[in-house]
Amino acid sequence: MSILKALLYTILLFVIGVILSIGFQSVISILDLNPEHLIHYNSVARILMKILQYSIILFLVFKLWFTPSDLLIKLKKINWETLLLILIISIGFEIFTKIFLDIKLLINTYEPETINRSDYRFKYLWTYDLIRAVIFAPILEELFFRKILFTRLLKKHSFGVSAIVSSVLFALIHIPNWLNLFPIFLFGIISCWIYVKTKNILYPILFHFAGNLIVSLSSFYSQQISSFFQELNYNWVYGLILIFGVGITLFGLRKLKKAPID
Template sequence: MSILKALLISILLSIIHIAIYLGIDQLIKESIPNNYVIHYIGLIPIITTIIGYLTIFKIFRISFDWENMNNKIGTINLKIVFYLLILTIGLELFDRPFFDFSKIVDFLNGIVNEPYVQSKKPNISLIYTGLYYIILAPIFEELLFRKYMYTKLSKKYSENLSIITSSILFSLIHLPSYRNLIPTLIFGIICCIIYKKTKNISYTIILHILANLSWFIFENYGEIYYKWIFGLKYNLIYWTVFGIGITLILFGMKKITTANNVYSS
C-alpha cells in the first residue's frame, strides 16, 4: 500500500461518514417526534460507523483472517492485559493538559474559567454512547488503522514511517476535535508498537476499549476528579500528575514490549 492510498482511504471514510449523516439528517430529522430525538442522536454515530467502515472494507476489498484472529484471542496473556490497564491510566493522566489547552491559555492570560459542572445524561443516551465508544469504535478503528493500514504500509516503507503515517491518519479522522489530535496521534503510535511486538490485534483492541471506557467513566461519572483537577490551577501538582502519566506509559510499554512471553501471544 502507498501512503497516497492510505490517505485516500481515510478521506473517503470521512466523506462517507459525513454523507450518511447528512443524508439521514435531511430525510428523517424533521419528521422525528420529540420523544425519539434522543434515539436519533444516539444512533447516528453507530449507523455511520458501521456503514462507513463496511463500505470501505468492501470498496478496497479489505478482508481479515477471522479464524486466526479468533485463535489469538484464546492466547491472550493476562499479564499483558494488566500492563495495558497501567497504560490506560497513564494515558488518562498524560492527555489531561491537551484537553485543558484552551483553559490553560486562558489561565495564563488571567481569564477566569467557570468551574467544571457535569451534566446528567439519560440512561438510554449512555447506552448508545457506550456502544459506540467502547465497542464499535475500538474494533473498527483497530482493524482498519493497525491490522490493515499499518501492516500494508510496513511492507513498502520503513517501520517508523508506517507507524507515523497510519497514526497521523488515525488522528485526523477524529477531527474536528482539535484537542484530541495529539492524544490520538500518540495513542496510534503506541498501538502500532504494541501490535508490531505482539502480532496480536486483540491487545490494541483491548487497550482501545480500556482507553475509551476510561474516557466514558470520567466524562459521565468523574465530576469529583475533574473538580479536583480544575482546583489545582495548573500548579506543580497538576504537572506532576502529567509526569506520572508519562512514567506509567513508559513503564507499561517497556513491560509489554520486553516480556519474555510476549511473542508467544
C-alpha cells in the same frame, strides 16, 4: 501501500461517513418522528453510521473477511500478563495526556460546561456514546488504521514512517476534536508498536477499548474531576500527577517490550 494511497483511502472513509450522515439525517427529517424520541433516533443513527462507514471500506473495499475460528485462535493467544501491561499503559496514557484537554483552562479562555447529569437526556446520550466509543470504535478503527493501513504501509516503509503516517491519518479522522489531535496521534503510535510487538490485532483493540472506556467514565464524572484539578490550581501536585502518568506509561511499555509474546 504508498503514503498517497493511505491518504486516499482515509479520504474515502471520510466521504463515506459524510454521505451516510446526510442520508440518515435526511431520512430522520422526512419521517414524522416523535420529537421526544429524536435523541434515540439520532444516537442509534450515529452508531449505525459508524458501523456502515467502516464496514463498507473494510469488507467491500479491502475484502477483510474472517471466520469465527480465526477469532477463536486469536483469543486463545491472549496473554493475561500482556493484557495487564496494556491496561497499565492505557491508564498512564490517559493521565498524562489530560494536560492537552486542560489547555483552554490553563490559558483562562474557557469555562467548563455545566451539565445536569440527572437529566435523562444526558444519561441516554452517554450510554449511546459509550456503546459507540467502547464497543464499535476500537474494533473498526483498529482494523482499518492498524490492520489495513499500517500493515500495508509497513511492507513498503520503515516502522517509523508507517506508524507516523497511519497515526496522523487516525488523528485527522477525529477532527474537529482539535485539542485531542496530538494525544490521538500518540495513541496511534503506541497502538502500532503494540501491534508489531504482539502480532495480534486484539491487543491494539483492547488498548483502544481501555482508553475509550476511561475517557467515557471520565466524561461522566467530568465535573468532579475538573473541580479536583481546579482546586489544585494546576500547581506542583498537578505536575506530579502528570509525571506519574508518564512514568507508568513508560513502565508498561518497557515491561511489554521485554515480555515474551506467544
